[in-house]
Amino acid sequence: MEPLHLGVLLAGAWAILTLVFLHLNAKAYGKRTLYSKPAGDSVQGVVYAFTKGMAPWAKESVRMNLPSYAAGMVFHAGVFTAFGLLFAAIFGLELPPSLVFLARILTVGGVLGGFSLFGKRIFKPQLRGLSCPDDFVANLLSSLFVLLALTWTFSPALAGVWMSEAILLLVYAPLGKIRHCFFFFTTRYHLGAFFGRRGTFPPRA
Amino acid sequence: MPELDELESRLDALTEADFQQGLEVFRGKLKKAEASYLNSCVHCGLCASSCHYHRMDSTLENIPAHKLELISSVFKRNFTTMGRIAPGLVGAKPFDREMAKAWIDAVFGRCSLCGRCSINCTIGIALPKIFRAARAALGAMGLVPPDLQATVDNSLLHGNNMAVTKQDWVETVQWIEEELQLETGDPGAKLPLDKQGAKFLFTVNPREPKFFPLSLQASAKVFWAAKEDWTLASDGGWDLTNYGLFNCNDEQAGTITKHLVDAMARLGCKTLVIGECGHGYGAARWEGPEWLRKSYPFEVKSILELMDEYVRDGRIQLDPSKNTAPVTLHDPCNLVRHGGICEAQRRVLRKATTNFTEMTPNRVENFCCGGGGGQLAMARYKQRRIQSGGMKAEQIKASGAKVVVAPCHNCIDQLMELNKEYQLNVQIKTVAEMVAEALIPNP
Amino acid sequence: MSPVVCNGQSVELSEEGFLVDPSLWNEELAVLLAKAEEGLDQLTDDHWSVIRFIRGHFVANNNAPMVRSICKTTGVPLKRIYELFPSGPAKGACKLAGLPKPDGCV
Numbered sequence: 001m002e003p004l005h006l007g008v009l010l011a012g013a014w015a016i017l018t019l020v021f022l023h024l025n026a027k028a029y030g031k032r033t034l035y036s037k038p039a040g041d042s043v044q045g046v047v048y049a050f051t052k053g054m055a056p057w058a059k060e061s062v063r064m065n066l067p068s069y070a071a072g073m074v075f076h077a078g079v080f081t082a083f084g085l086l087f088a089a090i091f092g093l094e095l096p097p098s099l100v101f102l103a104r105i106l107t108v109g110g111v112l113g114g115f116s117l118f119g120k121r122i123f124k125p126q127l128r129g130l131s132c133p134d135d136f137v138a139n140l141l142s143s144l145f146v147l148l149a150l151t152w153t154f155s156p157a158l159a160g161v162w163m164s165e166a167i168l169l170l171v172y173a174p175l176g177k178i179r180h181c182f183f184f185f186t187t188r189y190h191l192g193a194f195f196g197r198r199g200t201f202p203p204r205a
Numbered sequence: 206m207p208e209l210d211e212l213e214s215r216l217d218a219l220t221e222a223d224f225q226q227g228l229e230v231f232r233g234k235l236k237k238a239e240a241s242y243l244n245s246c247v248h249c250g251l252c253a254s255s256c257h258y259h260r261m262d263s264t265l266e267n268i269p270a271h272k273l274e275l276i277s278s279v280f281k282r283n284f285t286t287m288g289r290i291a292p293g294l295v296g297a298k299p300f301d302r303e304m305a306k307a308w309i310d311a312v313f314g315r316c317s318l319c320g321r322c323s324i325n326c327t328i329g330i331a332l333p334k335i336f337r338a339a340r341a342a343l344g345a346m347g348l349v350p351p352d353l354q355a356t357v358d359n360s361l362l363h364g365n366n367m368a369v370t371k372q373d374w375v376e377t378v379q380w381i382e383e384e385l386q387l388e389t390g391d392p393g394a395k396l397p398l399d400k401q402g403a404k405f406l407f408t409v410n411p412r413e414p415k416f417f418p419l420s421l422q423a424s425a426k427v428f429w430a431a432k433e434d435w436t437l438a439s440d441g442g443w444d445l446t447n448y449g450l451f452n453c454n455d456e457q458a459g460t461i462t463k464h465l466v467d468a469m470a471r472l473g474c475k476t477l478v479i480g481e482c483g484h485g486y487g488a489a490r491w492e493g494p495e496w497l498r499k500s501y502p503f504e505v506k507s508i509l510e511l512m513d514e515y516v517r518d519g520r521i522q523l524d525p526s527k528n529t530a531p532v533t534l535h536d537p538c539n540l541v542r543h544g545g546i547c548e549a550q551r552r553v554l555r556k557a558t559t560n561f562t563e564m565t566p567n568r569v570e571n572f573c574c575g576g577g578g579g580q581l582a583m584a585r586y587k588q589r590r591i592q593s594g595g596m597k598a599e600q601i602k603a604s605g606a607k608v609v610v611a612p613c614h615n616c617i618d619q620l621m622e623l624n625k626e627y628q629l630n631v632q633i634k635t636v637a638e639m640v641a642e643a644l645i646p647n648p
Numbered sequence: 649m650s651p652v653v654c655n656g657q658s659v660e661l662s663e664e665g666f667l668v669d670p671s672l673w674n675e676e677l678a679v680l681l682a683k684a685e686e687g688l689d690q691l692t693d694d695h696w697s698v699i700r701f702i703r704g705h706f707v708a709n710n711n712a713p714m715v716r717s718i719c720k721t722t723g724v725p726l727k728r729i730y731e732l733f734p735s736g737p738a739k740g741a742c743k744l745a746g747l748p749k750p751d752g753c754v
């Protein structure tokens with residue numbers, strides 16, 4: 001196996017193991033025993049939180065911020081696509097041209113989304129005020145990763161640069177905010193369970 | 206302001222041990238859900254506009270995520286590896302005097318714990334859970350705004366939050382009974398006190414006997430019409446409020462809850478009925494058992510649910526033409542978003558009025574009136590309370606309503622002030638008052 | 649809150665518009681507060697009997713009276729109290745009588 005490929009896999013393993021460690025750490029805080037009688041079903045609440053509760057029209061924060069929401073969506077789609085490409089590159093999978101075409105579109109979107117959010121973070125004073133260095137580092141590493149994935153689809157010679165950057169990204173991921181790639185799920189789960197139990201989720205109108 | 210000085214001098218007197226104590230209490234409030242929340246914020250800022258404080262005054266300090274960040278920065282510094290080795294990178298900060306001051310300003314001064322940010326957060330962080338942990342920590346350091354603490358102390362000392370004496374309470378109940386008999390023309394109309402084994406123990410907000418007894422009379426009239434088997438407690442256990450929900454001292458909150466639990470045992474009632482009060486419902490129904498670490502041996506219901514049942518089962522008959530003015534409904538955060546009581550009051554109002562319009566947004570997406578979270582008790586933040594209430598004032602104006610129904614005495618007081626400040630020219634009523642107005646006397 | 653000036657003396661008000669020092673109260677001050685806080689240009693006899701009763705009760709007991717005693721003693725019917733003082737007995741009448749803000753949901 002090529003050293004860089006191995007490096008990516010090791011970095012990936014580090015990311016996953018560190019996230020597992022963080023998860024166990026959070027879990028060690030313990031579960032809250034609840035004594036009040038439930039009014040609704042926490043399972044239904046969780047299901048709602050991960051389905052309809054995530055629909056753009058379900059949240060005013062999205063309805064009022066559609067451009068940012070769209071940028072975030074294409075950014076994330078770009079990142080996932082880039083990871084798909086990375087997987088293909090490491091394991092030498094041949095991608096049909098249609099898939100490559102699709103990947104290019106998605107990564108272009110990801111690059112635009114990522115850098116526009118970076119710009120927003122710099123130029124909008126309140127968002128800048130809300131940010132710490134980690135926010136910029138995380139965005140840059142991810143956006144660059146998507147950009148390099150895109151260039152790689154045109155010129156495989158860039159694989160080295162791309163993979164080195166991927167190693168940086170994977171090593172950094174669990175250390176800063178990118179850990180939300182995991183904690184998003186636990187947090188949404190807890191939110192859904194809380195509001196589900198109280199009979200608020202799913203909303204009945 | 207003397208009170209401000211009181212907090213300031215307390216801040217000046219803080220010792221290292223106080224900070225440690227605060228951190229310990231804070232840590233003790235965190236379970237895995239909160240640990241997850243504290244690892245999740247991506248600083249996207251989309252929660253900003255969900256908060257009525259930020260809507261009315263768009264400063265950085267009013268963004269929910271900024272309030273959260275003040276707390277998570279301390280969490281990172283004290284309880285995470287990255288926060289210890291690279292504090293600058295991940296925004297970890299020490300818990301010192303300035304930070305404690307910023308916490309006070311954020312969690313007491315700029316938050317009504319309404320939870321509107323929770324449902325709007327990109328990730329799904331239930332932010333008030335963290336704000337509550339911070340309030341508890343500040344409490345352990347003696348940093349609860351004194352007037353909020355005084356309201357809790359009243360309950361602990363006098364069994365109700367306005368220090369109403371037993372004699373005053375009982376005399377008021379008897380007076381309202383006379384008034385009810387005059388109103389209904391039925392000498393049998395009663396406000397039963399200490400009726401052993403009654404089905405329902407009804408509880409009220411001390412504000413009713415003290416200053417606004419018409420809502421108590423209205424609730425009693427509804428029970429009278431439904432021929433309900435109910436009672437009030439003459440001593441400890443008639444007050445439904447619990448400001449322990451706001452100073453976040455679980456021990457004190459539990460002691461106050463105990464007043465209700467003891468009254469239920471003393472009188473042998475089956476169901477504890479909470480009058481129209483958001484935080485009172487949240488405290489008694491949801492938090493009480495958690496504070497006491499024990500399930501109740503009885504049911505807890507809101508009077509809204511009872512009225513809904515009365516209408517549904519035909520136990521009371523309503524003539525909606527008694528209430529023809531345009532009516533809208535306010536959704537108290539602790540009753541609706543955090544309490545799960547959403548449709549009962551709507552069904553009742555539709556039967557009791559002819560011209561009911563919803564505010565936009567409503568139900569789980571409702572805006573706080575600005576008076577929640579103990580804001581009404583903290584004089585120092587009055588300006589912000591009135592300003593942030595501007596969101597509700599706008600909603601009321603847009604609804605075109607002449608009557609605003611609010612099933613919460615805390616909200617009612619805030620709405621009365623908004624009415625004055627924003628010249629809304631509306632009447633503010635409880636659901637029971639609307640129902641009492643529309644009651645068709647039983648044949 | 650900005651202080652009110654009464655007889656050339658400036659009297660401090662709390663954030664909520666209550667007297668910071670309740671002992672400074674006098675009837676001229678009640679008139680000024682009525683105008684500034686309640687938008688009342690004129691205080692009628694009914695207003696005065698309520699205000700004076702609340703004040704007397706406060707001086708004797710150091711708290712606000714129950715609305716029941718206000719009605720029973722002054723003979724002003726309950727519904728009339730809310731008309732007389734649009735902000736209600738607490739933030740209206742008690743304020744004009746120079747009491748501190750009561751604790752609780754008011």
Ligand code: SF4
Binds near residue numbers: 257268323332333
């Ligand atoms: S809980 Fe309500 S008041 Fe507090 S930050 Fe969230 S939206 Fe704002």
Ligand code: SF4
Binds near residue numbers: 247251252270326328
């Ligand atoms: S919406 Fe949620 S994740 Fe985004 S900044 Fe606000 S609290 Fe953080």
